[in-house]
Amino acid sequence: MIELQGLTKRYGDKLAVDGLTCTVRPGIVTGFLGPNGAGKSTTMRMMLDLDSPTAGTVLIDGQHYRQLKDPLRTVGALLDAKAMHGGRSAHNHLLCLAQSNGIPRSRVREVLDTVGLTSVAGKRSKGFSLGMGQRLGIAGALLGDPRILMFDEPVNGLDPEGIHWIRNLMKNLASQGRTVFVSSHLMSEMALTAEHLIVIGQGRLLADTSMADFIAQNSRSYVRLRAPETERLLDVLAGAGITAVTTEDGHLEVDGTEAARLGELAARHQLVLHELSPQQASLEEAFMQLTAESVEYHAHSAPPVGAGAPPGGGAAVPPGGGWGADWRKKGS
Numbered sequence: 001m002i003e004l005q006g007l008t009k010r011y012g013d014k015l016a017v018d019g020l021t022c023t024v025r026p027g028i029v030t031g032f033l034g035p036n037g038a039g040k041s042t043t044m045r046m047m048l049d050l051d052s053p054t055a056g057t058v059l060i061d062g063q064h065y066r067q068l069k070d071p072l073r074t075v076g077a078l079l080d081a082k083a084m085h086g087g088r089s090a091h092n093h094l095l096c097l098a099q100s101n102g103i104p105r106s107r108v109r110e111v112l113d114t115v116g117l118t119s120v121a122g123k124r125s126k127g128f129s130l131g132m133g134q135r136l137g138i139a140g141a142l143l144g145d146p147r148i149l150m151f152d153e154p155v156n157g158l159d160p161e162g163i164h165w166i167r168n169l170m171k172n173l174a175s176q177g178r179t180v181f182v183s184s185h186l187m188s189e190m191a192l193t194a195e196h197l198i199v200i201g202q203g204r205l206l207a208d209t210s211m212a213d214f215i216a217q218n219s220r221s222y223v224r225l226r227a228p229e230t231e232r233l234l235d236v237l238a239g240a241g242i243t244a245v246t247t248e249d250g251h252l253e254v255d256g257t258e259a260a261r262l263g264e265l266a267a268r269h270q271l272v273l274h275e276l277s278p279q280q281a282s283l284e285e286a287f288m289q290l291t292a293e294s295v296e297y298h299a300h301s302a303p304p305v306g307a308g309a310p311p312g313g314g315a316a317v318p319p320g321g322g323w324g325a326d327w328r329k330k331g332s
């Protein structure tokens with residue numbers, strides 16, 4: 001378990017982490033989300049005592065990191081896969097880590113095997129691809145067979161097979177009762193991996209909740225209907241006290257009524273339906289909705305001044321209507 005209490009980090013005028021209080025529990029994968037610059041890496045560095053808090057505390061299984069006897073046996077972390085001695089072979093890199101943490105030599109071969117690097121164990125890591133470097137970093141995190149694992153952007157540089165592999169690895173580690181804390185910008189991946197979410201924006205806690213509740217609370221769910229006799233369907237729905245909104249493409253959208261009830265209503269009135277589909281926003285949409293106010297760095301989808309219409313012949317985005325404005329509108 002990792003417990004943060006009022007964790008705060010100030011760099012000069014910049015409050016990077018602002019009074020974070022939360023608990024990362026064992027037995028599940030907890031996702032750590034936030035827009036760029038939200039303070040995720042700073043928080044993870046403070047958890048590992050690589051940066052000292054301006055205020056507040058982090059406890060790892062009830063102890064401060066620096067009180068841990070052999071830290072790698074308690075917490076394994078992948079923060080920056082490039083932070084290793086590139087001149088050493090993968091095997092020697094892990095052996096040095098093992099020897100300085102009282103971990104048996106035999107464990108090196110085991111973790112190399114787990115991450116699929118046995119065949120390149122004797123090669124220098126500076127020749128490794130980004131994905132191989134990530135795997136070596138993950139091997140280092142697993143070396144001490146720790147109860148707590150932290151991964152900052154672990155799927156960076158991994159191919160689809162590698163992404164699938166790390167997803168299963170994290171779930172397996174959690175199912176063994178370990179604490180697994182992972183940050184990622186890949187929302188679709190996070191949605192498949194994490195059961196619980198901690199979301200921060202501008203250093204502050206925005207949400208600490210289950211994945212399902214997070215999506216339900218921060219997005220709209222509705223049912224989409226399409227019928228050849230739209231007007232009759234609208235009348236039937238109105239007669240049942242159900243309000244439907246007609247979209248530009250001729251669909252109906254209904255909030256607050258289950259698809260089953262709508263289908264039964266249509267059947268009772270012998271109305272043909274061509275579509276009856278419950279719609280739930282994705283984690284990405286829910287995340288954008290929640291963090292809209294705390295995004296620090298906005299990109300703009302509008303072409304540079306004088307560039308004319310975007311490729312494909314669409315209309316140029318109006319002034320002030322960049323990426324941020326688009327999704328704010330969508331989410332409102």
Ligand SMILES: Nc1ncnc2c1ncn2[C@@H]1O[C@H](COP(=O)(O)OP(=O)(O)OP(=O)(O)O)[C@@H](O)[C@H]1O
Nearest residue numbers: 011014015016034035036037038039040041042043
């Ligand atoms: N050593 C430092 N000195 C000064 N400011 C820093 C330092 N480290 C981080 N910051 C600032 O603190 C804020 C939080 O940065 P941090 O890297 O923790 O965010 P992040 O959520 O990990 O971002 P990203 O998703 O882009 O990796 C940013 O505004 C960053 O510029």
